[in-house]
Amino acid sequence: MGMIKTDRLVFEYIRKDEENQIEEVMRAVDGVSLDIEKGQFVAILGRNGSGKSTLAKHMNALLFPTDGVIWVGDKDTREEENLWEVRQSAGMVFQNPDNQIIATVVEEDVGFGPENIGVPSAEIWKRVQESLEAVGMTAYRKASPNHLSGGQKQRVAIAGVMAMRPQCIVLDEPTAMLDPNGRQEVIRTVRELNQAEGITVILITHYMEETVFSDRIFVMDRGKIQMAGTPREIFSQVEELKALHLDVPxxxxxxxxxxxxxxxxxxxxxxxxxxxxxxxxxxxxxxxxxxxxxxxxxxxEPEPEAGESILELRDVTYRYGRGTPMEVKVLKEISFAIPKGQFLSIIGHTGSGKSTLIQHLNGLLKPDSGEVLFHGESIYREGYDKRILRGKVGLVFQYPEHQLFEETVFADVCFGPKNQGLPKEQIEARAKEALRLVGMDESFYTRSPFELSGGQKRRAAIAGVLAMEPEVLVLDEPTAGLDPGGRDEILDQIKKLHEEKGMAVVLVSHSMEDVARYAERLLVLEDGRIAYDGTPREVFRHYRELETMGLSAxxxxxxxxxxxxxxxxxxxxxxxxxxxxxxxxxxxxxxxxxxxxxxxxx
Incomplete structure (x- = not known):
């Protein structure tokens, strides 16, 4: 028997009402049969909601079949006495390493798993050393995880799983939140573990280029395996993949x-x-x-416009932990202006200061020194109404679905203009127009925002900002974790809004392909400073220098x-x-x- 085998595996999510009556049954995995051999590198692809993460959670018995069977090694996961061995055999690495790292020192975090399963102390430290060596993190053994980059944190998470001595590692979108350098670090690490240690690797990803060296690819849709084959066999079917909301390198x-x-x-x-x-x-x-x-x-390619500036930063400096031993200077004398109607993208490695910078654009953070001006007026002068500013400079966070909180989509989109003190008729008119602009018709109005797909939640959150009729739309990684089809839908919608409404757009992204395709101008942040400012063509011609900054072209x-x-x-x-x-x-x-x-x- 292979490392992981399923036979007509079925899993259903059941939603119940307040009286514990079944309200809805959703079949997330629908009759999946597959056989993954020991030592293989296997990739699983599929759009958001295709069932791939649900399938992955069966591989170390985080979920149990509704019907059918899954074996890990020769152990049936439905048998309670097998759970211990199953979870030691197949380790899970999740999308966000912060959800997996719990200790305050790297070596203690890596040793946490072995300690929990009763491994003797001397053996734990031996495993910690070997696991950190395997992922190239020995030099950070005594470091705090909080001081590591995203790619380094993810390697620590992998080392923590490695220390459990698994035969198989299942990685569920481990690079979705990482910059290009971090993505390369993680994929290089798992490929080396697969080739040098013979560990079976199962990789779930939305980055197609990460899968080209796989032994086998499975493509899921609507809970079923729709395609299976070698990377060359799968990626030869370009149109079929695009029809499934996927793409190719x-x-x-x-x-x-x-x-x-x-x-x-x-x-x-x-x-x-x-x-x-x-x-x-x-x-x-x-x-x-x-x-x-x-x-x-x-x-x-048109040069970045140099017309009237909507927003301008002058010598902005910002520190976290000011006046404490943990003080860090995050932004250093940042100066740039955003002209009316420009599509600007900000790129930089994890920790370069991108998210901190954009929180200055609508006054969520106040600089230690320097000025932020909106239409030439300082937003920090006494008496300045930041409520009005935040309606004009709309900020959509990295996970915009966290901005949703009302009972219905329509009520959520109405919230912003309602806070602006507008009359009911105008509030509703703005909400309807905003939802239309993001491609959500009346069928969405009464739905709960929490029942939407990932892409739909992001469109609803963007609509909530658009309803305030901003002059500048600021988006922090709005496509992180979305499938290629959902990514293109969101970015195409943003581009359309930019063109139709003439609004300025500020897009923070880790995808070099996306910013090359959509942006008129790029700002590159490095260590809290602007390293490059120009058109995508101008900036990406400096790709060798960008690589030293954790980026790429x-x-x-x-x-x-x-x-x-x-x-x-x-x-x-x-x-x-x-x-x-x-x-x-x-x-x-x-x-x-x-x-x-x-x-x-x-």
Whole structure:
């Protein structure tokens, strides 16, 4: 028998009313049969609500089947006497490491699990040492977890599971909250554990590029396994995946698009090196594109607007724990202005100061020194009405569903304009318009916000801010944890609002691909200072320096660099799949690659 095997596994969530009567039965896992061999690296993909996390929680008996059976090793999880061994065999690592780390010192946290299962003290410390070595965290053994980055915390969480000596590690979206460097750290760590230690790895993720080295991929939808195969087999089916709210790595999507244009490329290209090799071979075989009608002209990216400033920060400095031994200077002499109607994105590694910075934009935090001005007026002058400001500078937090609290969606969206003291007719008109703008029709009005999907909750929360008719919409990681389809829906909606309403948008994101696609201007924060300020093309041309800051560039930017090394004439500022497709087609049509532009550094 394999490491984990299920036979027609079913799990139902049952909701009851106040009188304990069954109100609704929702089948989250519906007849799933799979067999995962010992030592495999398996990825499970699926949209939000597809059942993948519910399935994962069966793998170490956090949940038990409604019907069917799951074996971990040779142990049936339904048998109570097996639970101890099942939970030692399969360890779980969750999305947020803060929910898993409980001790105040790294080594004590890693030793907590073995201690709880009665491992002798000498053996515990041996396991702690080995586990920290395995995840590359030995140097932080005596550190406080609170002082670690997101990627480091997640490696500590993995070490804590490793110290339990599991045969299998199940990771449920372990990189959803991490910056690019943190994501790479975690995936590199689990791949090394799989290859060096022979540990079975089951990875649930919404980042497709994390799965290309898997032995096998399962795709779930509506509680069922809809697709199963190798990464190449799965990612060859681009349209089928998109229909399931998923996507493919950028190089895979680009390869499929170029093949559709007539280049002799095989389907299911997974890595930059594979696509480079395929394009070099196509060039050497004499392949060419006769017509590139709509792609002949390279579209110039508009420079960030320099019109009237809505918001301006002047030499803003902020410290946490001011005057205490724990004082940390988070923002250091930050100065920039946001013009009317601009789409600005702020990027930076975990801990660079992004969330602290945006909380200054509507006065939630007050700087230790410096000024914040709204339409040229200091928001900290005596008598300034911050209630009005917060209606004009709307802030949507990282998990906007935490902003929902009313009984119905409509009541929740009405809350902001009601607090502005508007008459009932105007409140309701604004709420209806805001819900329309985020794509929620009347069928949502009377629903409880807590019964919505993840993407729907975020749209409802954004509607609640829009109903106050802000001039600036500030969003802190609004797509964290969403599936690719939900991510695109939210960002497309935000872009539409930006264009239709002319409102300025400030988007904090860890996705370099998203900011390249949507933003007009990027601010890069590093150690509390602005390191770069420019268009996405200008900033991402400095990708090697960005890597030293825990960031990266979009995958196609690296692809373009490798193609230039292999003699392709390409422009030096490719950041999206569409730009890469146009440039490569131009190269095969004999059109010169175009201009080079210089990055801007503060």
């Amino acid at each position: 950028q190089v895979t999507e680009l390869g499929a698009a170029l093949a559709a244009s007539g280049l002799p490329l095989s389907s299911g290209i997974l890595t930059i090196s594979e696509l480079v090799q395929a394009l070099v071979e196509a060039r050497e075989s004499g392949a060419c594109i006769q017509s590139v009608n709509q792609m002949m002209e390279k579209q110039e 979009p995958q196609v930017t690296y692809l373009a660099e490798e193609l230039r090394k292999n003699g392709f004439s390409l422009p030096g500022d490719i950041t999206t799949v569409e730009e890469a497709k146009q440039a490569i087609e131009n190269a095969f049509a004999g059109i010169d690659g175009g201009r080079e532009t210089q990055p801007v550094r503060n």
